[in-house]
Amino acid sequence: MIGDAQSRRRVRLLMWKEFLQLRRDPLLIRLLFVMPILQLVLFGYVVAADVKNLSTAVVDLDATSTSRALEAHFTASDYFNVTEHPSEDGVQQLMDTSRIAIAIVIPAGTQAALDRGETAPIGVVVDGSDSQVASVGSGYAAQVIARFNAERMANSGVVVAAPGIDARVRVMFNPTLAAVNTMIPGLVAAIVMISIMAVMGQAVVKERERGTLEQMFVTPIKPVEYLIGKVTPYALLATAQLLLVAGVGVFWFKVPFAGQISVVAAGLGLFMLTSIGLGLLISLVSHTRQQAQQLMMLLLLPSFVLSGFIFPIDSMPAAIQPLSWFIPLTWAIEILRGAFIKGSGFEALSTQFWVLGVFAVVIFGAAIAATRRRLAE
C-alpha cells in the first residue's frame, strides 16, 4: 500500500508541508509547549480534592471480636469501602493492579495485647501513586483508629494508660507523596490527547473547510498517504512535548522514574492510536472548525474530570464511577502511573492494557474505515 517509492515520496512531501504550516503558526507552537509546563507547575503545588470511598483491603490475622470491631469501624466510615480480604501476601498484588488503594493489616495477638494493656501496632499500607489518596487516606485511617480507641476506653470504663492501637503507616510507591509525581503521568497522557486528538483533528477540519483537502484528493495522493503525512508530524510534536514534561519533571521536580520504558511506550502507543482515531472521527462529522472545537471540548472535559487525571476516581459518587471505565484516558493514566511510580510491568497492568487495546483497535479502526470513504466529502 505504502511500499512503493512514489508513495513514500508523497508521504515525505505531505510531512514537509505540515511542518511548514506548523512553523508558520508560532502561537500554536508556543501554546503547545507552554501549556503543559504551566499545568505541571500549577498542579504540582495545588492539592485540594475530597477523597472518599477508598477501595480498602482488610487483612485480619487476629480474627477476634476486637479485630472485627475495628474492621466494622472502617466499614462504617464514608472514607473507606472494604472490598477485599486477602492474605498478607496478597496485598502487594492488589495494590499493583490498582484494585485497592489502602490495606489495613491487623496482626495476630492484637486483642491479647490490648487486653494486657499494651500498645498494639497495626499496619496501614497506602498506595502512594496517587498522592492525594495516600496523604488524605492515611490521615482518615488514623482518625478511624483514634475513634476506635476512644470508644474502647469509654466502654471498658477503666482508665488505661496505654493508648491502645497504634497505626504504623507505610506508603507503598511515591513515599514522599509529592503531588507532582502523580501529576506527571496524567499530564503525559493528557498531552497526547490534546496534541493529537484536538490539534491534529483541527488541522484536518481546517483543511476541509478551506477546500485544500478536496484539492489534494483529486491528485494521486491516497488517503493512507495523507493520514500518515498528517499524523506523523503531530505524533513527533507530542513526543517532543512529552520529553519536555518528563525533563522538567525529573530535573526540576525530582520525580523518580521507577518503571520500564517499554511499558510506558506501549501504553502511550495504544493511547496515541485511540487519540488519532478520535481526532479523525470528530473531523469527519464536523463541517466547521467551531463545530469540531465544541465536540473536542465535549470529549476533553469529561475525560479530564472522570479519568482520575484531576480527581481520584475512588472519591467520586459510586453511581458515576462506572462512567470512568468508558474513558480511554482512565486506562492510559492507570498504565502510566503504574509504570512510572510503581514500576508495574505488563503482567500487573494486563487488564488496563487489554481495555486500552480494545479502545485503540475499535476507535482507530472505525476512523480509518470512515476516513477512506469520506475524508474529502
Add this chain to the structure above:
Amino acid sequence: MSADGRHEGLAGTPPNPDAALSVRGLTKRFGSFTAVDGIDFDVPRGQIFGFLGPNGSGKTTTIRMLTGTSGPDAGQALVLGEDVINHPERVKQRFGYMSQKFALFEDMTVEENLRFYAGVYDLSPDRFARQREYVLTMADLHGRENELTANLSVGWRQRLALGTATIHEPELLFLDEPTGGVDPVARRQFWDLLYDLAGRGVTLFVTTHYMDEASHCTQLAFIYRGGLIAEGSPHDIRRDAITEQVIEVSVGDVDAALDWLEREPGVEEAYLSGARLHAVIDPAAAGAGTSGAGDPAAVVADYTGRLQRAGFADATLVTVEPTLEDVFVNLVARAQQP
C-alpha cells in the same frame, strides 16, 4: 436531438471510451434530496465544454463525482476512457482540477505550493523547472515567488490556481466557476488563458452561472435542479431550443411595460435583458384573430399596436435572435411547468 435540445439518444447506451468524458445516468442523492438526477452527456476531446446552471443546480456535485472525490449513487462515468468511479487512481495523473474556491495553501508561499503539487505529480526536476517558469510567467508572478498566497489578490490567486492545476500538463481540466468574484477585465484575461490551453489540445470542462460566458464554449450543457435540460453547440441550442419568436422591446417605463407584458395573452415569458425587455411570443396564440398569424413582422406590428394602445407610446419592437440567456430562461420556465 429533440426539440428541447436534449440528447435523448445517449440514455441507456454504453459510455463512449473515446470521449474525454462520457457520463450515463449519473445520480447523487443527499438523503432524500436528489442533487444530480440521472444525467447523460459526452464531451469529445479538445472541446471547451460549458456546464451551465444557476446556483445550486448540481454543477459542483457533478464535478466532484467526475474527479473521484465523491461516489455517485447510480450511473457510470468514464474520464479519458477510465472508470473514474471504481478506479479513480488510474486517471488522476491525467486530469487537473481547479475548485470553486481558492484551494491552495494560504499559509505557504507561491513557490512552496508549486513545489508541493509538482512533487505530488512526481515531476522530474527538469520538468518542474520548465513548468514553474511557465506558471510564473502565465500568472505574472515573477518576483513574488516567496510571498504567502494569502497575500495575493483575487486575480493573481486565480491564475496561480490555474497554473497549479495544470503543472502536470493534464489532458483534461475541470474548472468549477473559475471566474467567480472576478471583475470583467480579469474574466476576459482568464478566458484568454483558457483558449491558450485549449489551443494546446487540453479538453476543458468549465462550469459557470454567467450566461455570457457560454458563448466562449464550443459545446454546452444546461443543468437545472439536477437534470440536464439542454445540450449541444451554442448555435444548435439557440436554433432548436426556441421555436417561439423573441421580441426585444425598448421603452421608457420598463417596469410598467414588463408588468403589462406578463399579463398579455400570447406572451409566454417576459423579462429584463440589459436595459431592454425580452418577450417570448407563442406565434399561434399571438396571431389569433389577425391576418398573417405566425409571420414575425406581423407579430411585431401587432404587439407594437397593443403596447401603444396600452399607453406605451414610445415602445419600439424588433424581432431578435434569441440569446443563450433567452434560451435558458425559456428552458427553465418549461422545466418548471408540471
